[in-house]
């Protein structure tokens with residue numbers, strides 16, 4: 001990623017004046033708790049040391065000019081008076097979605113010039129889109145004195161994703177990006193939106209968190225994510241509860257008799273996954289990161305077998321990492337592609353990397369991108 005000085009200089013070159021400031025928001029890895037957020041359950045993500053940065057200058061008119069340091073999209077122009085859900089493309093949907101969502105809250109949104117830089121890999125399941133949205137909403141909150149709380153910003157960016165971008169996602173990703181903290185995972189109760197920072201320091205435990213980007217690109221605006229959400233809503237309706245959060249492990253036997261087999265498996269994933277999040281929080285407190293491997297493995301098996309959101313590349317990454325020495329591994333994020341994480345003893349890192357690369361080559365898959373991540377601070381102004 002370019003330095004803040006470079007970004008400012010590029011901004012001035014492109015727009016002819018200095019930005020009002022530069023804001024940064026991280027991507028996230030979800031440690032555990034997948035597809036539980038929109039079921040009002042529990043999640044445990046952390047903000048990572050990969051981020052989106054936006055240099056922003058408010059304009060006296062209603063024009064919006066958007067440019068990035070990457071890709072081939074060039075300058076995109078829009079007008080705050082006619083933000084169009086249908087026609088915006090690529091990464092510009094995210095900032096335009098934020099402007100639109102703020103308007104839906106009744107805020108008057110000024111025109112702006114924006115230059116984006118990001119080192120969150122796109123399509124890798126690490127929330128590159130939310131990183132952009134969170135950086136911009138923070139900038140606008142400050143520059144326009146909108147007075148939004150972190151929770152307001154979480155809900156506004158969810159609205160941008162759901163109703164502008166068309167991805168029916170929950171609140172996990174933006175919560176991690178806005179409220180994350182270095183050295184911690186964020187334990188979020190998606191019903192009352194309370195958060196608790198849980199110390200998570202892999203490095204001190206002699207571990208490294210590897211991300212294996214399978215390069216199978218996914219999109220939550222596609223059908224699979226919405227279909228899973230639909231199954232969960234059906235399950236809750238048949239079981240007579242507000243959300244699957246209200247079903248616990250002891251209810252599963254009865255649920256099995258009431259639901260069709262596929263819906264039952266979807267429900268079982270959510271119910272057991274909520275329980276795994278709670279167990280992970282307890283174990284991190286009592287025994288530290290080395291103890292959570294089996295829960296990561298069980299989470300992956302549940303997503304593969306019950307929720308049906310893994311893919312052969314993710315399964316191969318997880319199985320290979322485990323046999324080469326990772327203490328636990330699972331796909332992370334919405335699924336159908338994207339990345340797996342492998343919590344790995346430092347000494348085993350080279351072996352895990354080499355084994356996964358070899359396995360992908362042998363299977364004829366595109367070479368994966370393997371890198372380590374650390375916990376990082378949440379969104380903030382950097383200049």
Ligand code: GLA
Pocket residue numbers: 030033034035036037038169170171172173220333334335
């Ligand atoms: C995506 C969504 C989140 C969450 C995860 C699955 O990342 O944006 O809201 O539903 O998938 O856990």
